[in-house]
Amino acid sequence: MHTNTREPDHPDRIRSYFKAEIPVLIVVTVSGLIYNVGMLAGPYFEGRLAQCLYDIIRGKAVLRDMGVLAAAYVAVIFLVQLMRAVKRFGVRRFANNVSRSMRRCLYNSLVHASQKELAEEGLGQLLTKAIADVDSCVEGMRKFTTEIFDTGVVMVAYIGMLVYYDWRLAILSCIFSPAAYFAADRLKKNVTAANAAYKKSAASLSGQTMDRIGNALTYRVYGREENRNEKYEEALADYEKKSAAANLFEGSMTPLYDAIAMFGAVMVIYFGARNVNGTGWTPWNIAAFTTFLACFTKLAVKASHAAKLFNAVQKASVSWHRIQPLMKDPVKDTPDAADAPVEKASLAFRHVSCGYDGADYLRDLNFTVRPGEIVGVTGEIASGKSLLGKVLIGEAPYKGMILVGGKDFRTLTEEEKRSLITWMGHDPELLNLSIAENVSLGSPVDTGFFLKMTAMDADLEAMQRTEHGKAGEAGTMLSGGQQERVALARTLAHARSVLILDDPFAAVDKTTETKILQSIREYCGDRTILILSHRLWHFPEFNHVLYLHDGTGTFLPHEKMLEQEPGYRTLFREQMKGGDYDEKS
Numbered sequence: 001m002h003t004n005t006r007e008p009d010h011p012d013r014i015r016s017y018f019k020a021e022i023p024v025l026i027v028v029t030v031s032g033l034i035y036n037v038g039m040l041a042g043p044y045f046e047g048r049l050a051q052c053l054y055d056i057i058r059g060k061a062v063l064r065d066m067g068v069l070a071a072a073y074v075a076v077i078f079l080v081q082l083m084r085a086v087k088r089f090g091v092r093r094f095a096n097n098v099s100r101s102m103r104r105c106l107y108n109s110l111v112h113a114s115q116k117e118l119a120e121e122g123l124g125q126l127l128t129k130a131i132a133d134v135d136s137c138v139e140g141m142r143k144f145t146t147e148i149f150d151t152g153v154v155m156v157a158y159i160g161m162l163v164y165y166d167w168r169l170a171i172l173s174c175i176f177s178p179a180a181y182f183a184a185d186r187l188k189k190n191v192t193a194a195n196a197a198y199k200k201s202a203a204s205l206s207g208q209t210m211d212r213i214g215n216a217l218t219y220r221v222y223g224r225e226e227n228r229n230e231k232y233e234e235a236l237a238d239y240e241k242k243s244a245a246a247n248l249f250e251g252s253m254t255p256l257y258d259a260i261a262m263f264g265a266v267m268v269i270y271f272g273a274r275n276v277n278g279t280g281w282t283p284w285n286i287a288a289f290t291t292f293l294a295c296f297t298k299l300a301v302k303a304s305h306a307a308k309l310f311n312a313v314q315k316a317s318v319s320w321h322r323i324q325p326l327m328k329d330p331v332k333d334t335p336d337a338a339d340a341p342v343e344k345a346s347l348a349f350r351h352v353s354c355g356y357d358g359a360d361y362l363r364d365l366n367f368t369v370r371p372g373e374i375v376g377v378t379g380e381i382a383s384g385k386s387l388l389g390k391v392l393i394g395e396a397p398y399k400g401m402i403l404v405g406g407k408d409f410r411t412l413t414e415e416e417k418r419s420l421i422t423w424m425g426h427d428p429e430l431l432n433l434s435i436a437e438n439v440s441l442g443s444p445v446d447t448g449f450f451l452k453m454t455a456m457d458a459d460l461e462a463m464q465r466t467e468h469g470k471a472g473e474a475g476t477m478l479s480g481g482q483q484e485r486v487a488l489a490r491t492l493a494h495a496r497s498v499l500i501l502d503d504p505f506a507a508v509d510k511t512t513e514t515k516i517l518q519s520i521r522e523y524c525g526d527r528t529i530l531i532l533s534h535r536l537w538h539f540p541e542f543n544h545v546l547y548l549h550d551g552t553g554t555f556l557p558h559e560k561m562l563e564q565e566p567g568y569r570t571l572f573r574e575q576m577k578g579g580d581y582d583e584k585s
Ligand SMILES: Nc1ncnc2c1ncn2[C@@H]1O[C@H](COP(=O)(O)OP(=O)(O)OP(=O)(O)O)[C@@H](O)[C@H]1O
Pocket: 116, 356, 357, 361, 379, 380, 381, 382, 383, 384, 385, 386, 387, 388, 534
């Protein structure tokens, strides 16, 4: 959708969101001031009308005076209400714009969050919680902006009016509002706690829902549906309970504040009557009494809103603190990488150690791969092949030094990393688009060429489909091997200087593997290539082998590796006997 809104300069600062909306906030301020100061017209005219009626009865005024007063009243109220509509529209617009900015920021942040982070928290939970927090934060900002005028400005105006009429009675009658505030403050902890519990429960419920949908087949096949249903019902019951508690707290606050604040009304009626009788602090007529009482009643109602505002701001600030770490400057996509020239870049590891959660799974890796070279990386299961790839896309931490094209990897920006390194992981991550769109990702590339490179052209022909056919949700309209080859075509279509392919041939037969590898060699002539694989068929043709074992790596040409590393020798010989390969070729 087209929008004129400015994005906040610092998405992690709440002030920035207000700053980005200054034009809208100016409209809100002007209309808000007119509306709220205009609210005094009500009590003022009501007082004047009551006085006029009294004067008519006593013969001191005529009906026409009443008519003029009433007409002026209606005109002023019309203007005031018009300003109210303008202000409301402005505040809504402000809230919508902020919500859009925050959601965009959140989406960007989640898209760029590390796989590890997402896997640990659970995407469903993270998303639901974060969206609920954005909503509650924006709602707090909206209420704050509204109430600054509808409550703040108008309360000051009403208090000014009360002081003007009788300052002593003003103090006496208003003392009850702070008491309502005090009650609000005492209760805010409960409101916050009930809300936090409600959000946690909502997140857990959506996690369970996603789990139930995503793993439906597994539950059915293994007869665990009943079990899951029970868990789901439990989560649902918990959600209902927490949601009711949160709503109850919020809903019961306002009547309580109103009741406390209304005590002041008793003071106004008692001491006001004395003023009219001439025995109070200030001599009053009927108009003064009516205006004072009307002002006071409106003030009391506003005071209860102030307590509500307090709760909304409190709730918003709790939510804001939770989402603030996700509100980062948006990571910009690289300008079409498929178009940018690919520079030759070597890859060098110098005393690199890496792992997860502070542990070094691999230690002291040292090797250099030059442009045009292919290195086969292998090792036993869970030896750290994928870890090596993850390090090179910034998904796993490392110590030591990695040089890409002579530049320290650590000092590269996200954009620079993406313009140098292309990675293909285990999960094809196909989008629910056409096969061709999955390859191009919007870049003007010859998708047919890359699909041919990965031998997908023959499959499409056999299926009597074209590259413009759908890949299905997460690629489910294709077989596992086909999904992998579409993902490989995508990687090749966007290949930069360094290409890391993590198990690219896991689901293809030997003939196809040979054919694809041949195409890669021809197309990727000057690129630096790392093939992480446990299939060693083509390793003798590679420039070097990196054999991962015992928490470190040996880097040698294949023949030397066979001589020096008995583990590698065994792996290779086992496979050459045909044990690990299908023998379709
Ligand atoms: N996100 C993670 N957090 C913590 N440990 C992890 C994580 N991912 C992998 N590991 C562990 O790191 C080790 C290396 O895993 P990795 O996937 O790199 O091995 P691999 O050689 O590619 O395995 P395979 O041959 O099965 O593909 C394993 O012990 C694994 O359990």
